Every structure is written in structure tokens, then in C-alpha cells.
Amino acid sequence: MKPYFKQKPYPLEFSGAAMIGAEEKELVNRVLDSRSLNRYYGPANQGMVADFEREAATWLGVKHTLAVHSGSGALRVALRALDIGPGDEILVPASTFIATALAVLNTGATTVFVEIDESGNINPNDIEHGITTRTKALIVVPILGVPCDMDSILAIVRRRKLLLLEDCAQSFGCRYHGRPVGSFGDIGCFSLQHCKVITSGEGGLVATSNPSLYERMIRLHDQGFLREAHLPNLGRVASTESPLGENYRMSELTGAVALAQLRKLDRIVAKLKENRRRIYSALQPGPYRFRPSPDPDGDVGCNLLFIHEGTGAQMDEWVHLLCAEGIPAGCRYDGKTVYQYSQIRAIRNPDGTMRFPDGLCPRTEHILQVSAHVPVAPQLTAEDCLAVADAINRTTDKVYSPSKSRCQLTVGHNEAR
Ligand SMILES: Cc1ncc(COP(=O)(O)O)c(C=O)c1O
The missing domain is CATH 3.40.640.10 (Type I PLP-dependent aspartate aminotransferase-like (Major domain))
Known part of the structure; x- marks a missing residue:
């Protein structure tokens, strides 16, 4: 299907x-x-x-x-x-x-x-x-x-x-x-x-x-x-x-x-927050943590950010499978820190060595390797939000516990499962 x-x-x-x-x-x-x-x-x-x-x-x-x-x-x-x-x-x-x-x-x-x-x-x-x-x-x-x-x-x-x-x-x-x-x-x-x-x-x-x-x-x-x-x-x-x-x-x-x-900003933010809340509340626990916020009430709600506890390969597969479901999931900046972009890697010290080498901020490098996001759109309906959560739940099962894969939600179905 x-x-x-x-x-x-x-x-x-x-x-x-x-x-x-x-x-x-x-x-x-x-x-x-x-x-x-x-x-x-x-x-x-x-x-x-x-x-x-x-x-x-x-x-x-x-x-x-x-x-x-x-x-x-x-x-x-x-x-x-x-x-x-x-x-x-x-x-x-x-x-x-x-x-x-x-x-x-x-x-x-x-x-x-x-x-x-x-x-x-x-x-x-x-x-x-x-x-x-x-x-x-x-x-x-x-x-x-x-x-x-x-x-x-x-x-x-x-x-x-x-x-x-x-x-x-x-x-x-x-x-x-x-x-x-x-x-x-x-x-x-x-x-x-x-x-x-x-x-x-x-x-x-x-x-x-x-x-x-x-x-x-x-x-x-x-x-x-x-x-x-x-x-x-x-x-x-x-x-x-x-x-x-x-x-x-x-x-x-x-x-x-x-x-x-x-003039639409407040409406947009309210809608994003509502949709993100709907998706969150239908998610099953998985081998990931959600991005913590110093003030969750202040978040715009334009993204769900997952910090995966598995391997980088598992997270890549998770992102790939969600994309195959039509959900534009992605890795933060392709997993790169800002100094790992070619423009900044090209900057040299006077002795020719790299000014900003890999390993400069190892914790950031690690966090980016295990962070994936799912964008939240303001026009998602309540049913769409359940479908997003359903796809995430099924994908998480497929990647992390393939033995208990669930069946998928179809358009027009009102319950997550
Ligand atoms: C954090 C950040 N700073 C600066 C910019 C630059 O903005 P602009 O593309 O409008 O030049 C962007 C986005 O594109 C951004 O995400």
C-alpha cells in the first residue's frame, strides 16, 4: 500500500x-x-x-x-x-x-x-x-x-x-x-x-x-x-x-x-505548536531522546528533533525510510559542524595547517552525528499529525526492533493504530 x-x-x-x-x-x-x-x-x-x-x-x-x-x-x-x-x-x-x-x-x-x-x-x-x-x-x-x-x-x-x-x-x-x-x-x-x-x-x-x-x-x-x-x-x-x-x-x-x-506570525506559531504537540503526543517511546529546550513554551514548534541512541547507520536508515514515506526528515546540516564546511576548512594558518581542523568541538560533532529532524508544517491536519507519528513509530520499530513492525495508517483512517 x-x-x-x-x-x-x-x-x-x-x-x-x-x-x-x-x-x-x-x-x-x-x-x-x-x-x-x-x-x-x-x-x-x-x-x-x-x-x-x-x-x-x-x-x-x-x-x-x-x-x-x-x-x-x-x-x-x-x-x-x-x-x-x-x-x-x-x-x-x-x-x-x-x-x-x-x-x-x-x-x-x-x-x-x-x-x-x-x-x-x-x-x-x-x-x-x-x-x-x-x-x-x-x-x-x-x-x-x-x-x-x-x-x-x-x-x-x-x-x-x-x-x-x-x-x-x-x-x-x-x-x-x-x-x-x-x-x-x-x-x-x-x-x-x-x-x-x-x-x-x-x-x-x-x-x-x-x-x-x-x-x-x-x-x-x-x-x-x-x-x-x-x-x-x-x-x-x-x-x-x-x-x-x-x-x-x-x-x-x-x-x-x-x-x-x-501580521500572521502569531497564527503561524500557534499552528506549528499545536501540530508539534499532536505529533509528540502520538509518539511511542523509542531509542531516542527529544531535543531539550530551556523554555519549551517559547519554542516556535517548526521541527521535531530526535537525538538517536543507536548507531549513525541506524539513524541514516531511519531518515531514509521516513523520506521514502514522503516525510521530509533530515540530518542537521548533513551532520557537519560549521567548521566542517569546505569554505571554512580552506582557511589556513601561516604554516599551511588547517585553521579549524576536525575535532575542534568533539561533543558538537557527536551530537550532530546522532540528530535527525522532522519538519512540522502549519497545514498538517489532526489526521496528518497522527500519520506523521504513525510513520515515525513504524520506522523506529523497523530500524531498531524489526521483529515488531506495525502496519501502516491509510488516508482517511482516524486513529493512529
Ligand atoms: C542561523 C542563520 N544565520 C544567518 C542566515 C542567513 O540568512 P540569509 O539567508 O537571509 O542571508 C541563516 C539562513 O539562511 C541562518 O539560518
């Missing part, structure tokens, strides 16, 4: 993209009709980017946000605003998307990789081991919608007088004890790329409550200019500097989609 998600394809797991509808079209059409596609120009500017910034600041509970054209652009603008460059060392979790590390390396600063723990996020107990007299900042990355342990992190940052940057690219909508992630650090960075919780295809945002950093980021994202449009929000201009900025501006078309998506 054809598996459930071969008869009825697994819905698009990128939640923002999946929820695109009339609201995005209406705002985009308003921009097109206005013939004012740049945030600063045009005969009938609709102020989509400015509205997105204002509503994002309210949602995040920060004083200022600035929209940019990507999450990488957000990191670039933030790191430059924090004056990070050659000679500085920046602490970065050993598992994150490569953009986090590249943003640091592209400033001329160096990355010091820190172990993660089973939450998937930086291990607060390992942060201080990486601190030297050159350490200037810590970057934390709440991965796949799970917050970092911000109480421990803030204590270290205060004690060691470090700058704190939150790379929340994957976790718009995530909270830690009620407070949105991205609002704890000196600067929070977000991405609105296609795979993110909310999306405008490409896009990014920086968030801060520090007016000087905000002013600097405005200039850095717009060739060193500070345009009048920002003055009401900025309050007063503190500096006359014109840094060598670049162009990271967001267009009005992107702003229109971003604004419509932001």
Missing part, C-alpha cells in the same frame, strides 16, 4: 511560504499600483518597509528595528555597527548555518567555535573556555525555533563584559520566558529567506534598543546616509559620522510581503 504521504503529499514545511495568501497579494499590489518600489522614493510611497519595521519593533519589544535585504546583510550591518574587525575574536556556536561564521570572518575578525549541547544551541558551560583578552563578542543562535539559555548567557556576557549579538535567523516568533528572542542582546538579527518561519523570499531585520547602534546601522545599510525618513523614529542625531556604508536596503515589494507575513 502506498504510504499516507505518497497519497497525500506532505504540505510545504516552510511555514511562512505555506501561508502566503490574499494579504500578501493585496499589499504587493498596492506597492505596484503606487509605482514607488524603493522605500525612500516614489510618487505615492506606501511605507511598507517603515510599517514592517514599526510593527516588528512592537512585536519584539525593542525600540528600533531596521529592515535589510537578507539575514546575512543583517549580520554584516550588525557586526560593523559593533565595530568588529581584525584582531577581534568572536565566540560562535560550532553548529549553525555557515552564514553566521562567514559574517564574522568577512569582517577580518576570527571565530572561536563553542560546543553546543543537546538543545542544539550553544552550551553556556563552554562559553568561558573560549574567552581570551581579544574576545569582543558572543553570537548566540537559537536554532530551528528553540531559544538559547538566556539567563546563563546574559550572566556570562555581563560578567565578562562582552557584546552580545543574537542571530535569530531561524527563530522569528521564538520566546524565552515570554520575551522574544532577538531582544536580549545589543543587536538581534533575523532572516526572511524562503525557509524561515516568516518569509519575503529574501529579507532581513536588525533589532536594537540602543539608539547609537540604530543610527550607525541606518548609515551602514545605506551608503553612510541618514535620511530624513528615519529622524522621527531616531529622536535625535547623535553623530555626524558617515561610515563607509553599503547598500543593504529592503525594497517596498519585499517590505509588503514581510509586513503581511509578520
Whole structure:
């Protein structure tokens, strides 16, 4: 019999993209009709980017946000605003998307990789081991919608007088004890790329409550200019500097989609959490642990992360069988730490040896080898969620105790088994 998600394809797991509808079209059409596609120009500017910034600041509970054209652009603008460059060392979790590390390396600063723990996020107990007299900042990355342990992190940052940057690219909508992630650090960075919780295809945002950093980021994202449009929000201009900025501006078309998506964020997160809860509650115990979270209530719910207790080969088979059922399971970053990407492996010391060799963060390397995830989509119905759990339960039996394989759920069947 054809598996459930071969008869009825697994819905698009990128939640923002999946929820695109009339609201995005209406705002985009308003921009097109206005013939004012740049945030600063045009005969009938609709102020989509400015509205997105204002509503994002309210949602995040920060004083200022600035929209940019990507999450990488957000990191670039933030790191430059924090004056990070050659000679500085920046602490970065050993598992994150490569953009986090590249943003640091592209400033001329160096990355010091820190172990993660089973939450998937930086291990607060390992942060201080990486601190030297050159350490200037810590970057934390709440991965796949799970917050970092911000109480421990803030204590270290205060004690060691470090700058704190939150790379929340994957976790718009995530909270830690009620407070949105991205609002704890000196600067929070977000991405609105296609795979993110909310999306405008490409896009990014920086968030801060520090007016000087905000002013600097405005200039850095717009060739060193500070345009009048920002003055009401900025309050007063503190500096006359014109840094060598670049162009990271967001267009009005992107702003229109971003604004419509932001207005759906709470609904998207509620749906993801509901679906994840449904799947969790129908799962049988297996030879795996679930990713722990420092605040489960704050999780976005966009993924189920399993830490397998068997061999790497068993986990690969588990992932392969779920994919064969039409469920897009996967291994975190193909089991690689960020320093195991070819771009970073290519970096050499003056004597020609690898700057970031394998074994740098052995616990992270191990956790990634045994971590597999199943994405949660907002459009999964209650019945679909049972079918996901059923497929996971059967696959776990097949891989770990082949003698007790169960029969599979068919479309239209209302009970898990
Ligand atoms: C943790 C992290 N940081 C930064 C980025 C870069 O964002 P963007 O693709 O919008 O440049 C991404 C995602 O793509 C990410 O997952």
C-alpha cells in the first residue's frame, strides 16, 4: 500500500511560504499600483518597509528595528555597527548555518567555535573556555525555533563584559520566558529567506534598543546616509559620522510581503505548536531522546528533533525510510559542524595547517552525528499529525526492533493504530 504521504503529499514545511495568501497579494499590489518600489522614493510611497519595521519593533519589544535585504546583510550591518574587525575574536556556536561564521570572518575578525549541547544551541558551560583578552563578542543562535539559555548567557556576557549579538535567523516568533528572542542582546538579527518561519523570499531585520547602534546601522545599510525618513523614529542625531556604508536596503515589494507575513506570525506559531504537540503526543517511546529546550513554551514548534541512541547507520536508515514515506526528515546540516564546511576548512594558518581542523568541538560533532529532524508544517491536519507519528513509530520499530513492525495508517483512517 502506498504510504499516507505518497497519497497525500506532505504540505510545504516552510511555514511562512505555506501561508502566503490574499494579504500578501493585496499589499504587493498596492506597492505596484503606487509605482514607488524603493522605500525612500516614489510618487505615492506606501511605507511598507517603515510599517514592517514599526510593527516588528512592537512585536519584539525593542525600540528600533531596521529592515535589510537578507539575514546575512543583517549580520554584516550588525557586526560593523559593533565595530568588529581584525584582531577581534568572536565566540560562535560550532553548529549553525555557515552564514553566521562567514559574517564574522568577512569582517577580518576570527571565530572561536563553542560546543553546543543537546538543545542544539550553544552550551553556556563552554562559553568561558573560549574567552581570551581579544574576545569582543558572543553570537548566540537559537536554532530551528528553540531559544538559547538566556539567563546563563546574559550572566556570562555581563560578567565578562562582552557584546552580545543574537542571530535569530531561524527563530522569528521564538520566546524565552515570554520575551522574544532577538531582544536580549545589543543587536538581534533575523532572516526572511524562503525557509524561515516568516518569509519575503529574501529579507532581513536588525533589532536594537540602543539608539547609537540604530543610527550607525541606518548609515551602514545605506551608503553612510541618514535620511530624513528615519529622524522621527531616531529622536535625535547623535553623530555626524558617515561610515563607509553599503547598500543593504529592503525594497517596498519585499517590505509588503514581510509586513503581511509578520501580521500572521502569531497564527503561524500557534499552528506549528499545536501540530508539534499532536505529533509528540502520538509518539511511542523509542531509542531516542527529544531535543531539550530551556523554555519549551517559547519554542516556535517548526521541527521535531530526535537525538538517536543507536548507531549513525541506524539513524541514516531511519531518515531514509521516513523520506521514502514522503516525510521530509533530515540530518542537521548533513551532520557537519560549521567548521566542517569546505569554505571554512580552506582557511589556513601561516604554516599551511588547517585553521579549524576536525575535532575542534568533539561533543558538537557527536551530537550532530546522532540528530535527525522532522519538519512540522502549519497545514498538517489532526489526521496528518497522527500519520506523521504513525510513520515515525513504524520506522523506529523497523530500524531498531524489526521483529515488531506495525502496519501502516491509510488516508482517511482516524486513529493512529
Ligand atoms: C542561523 C542563520 N544565520 C544567518 C542566515 C542567513 O540568512 P540569509 O539567508 O537571509 O542571508 C541563516 C539562513 O539562511 C541562518 O539560518
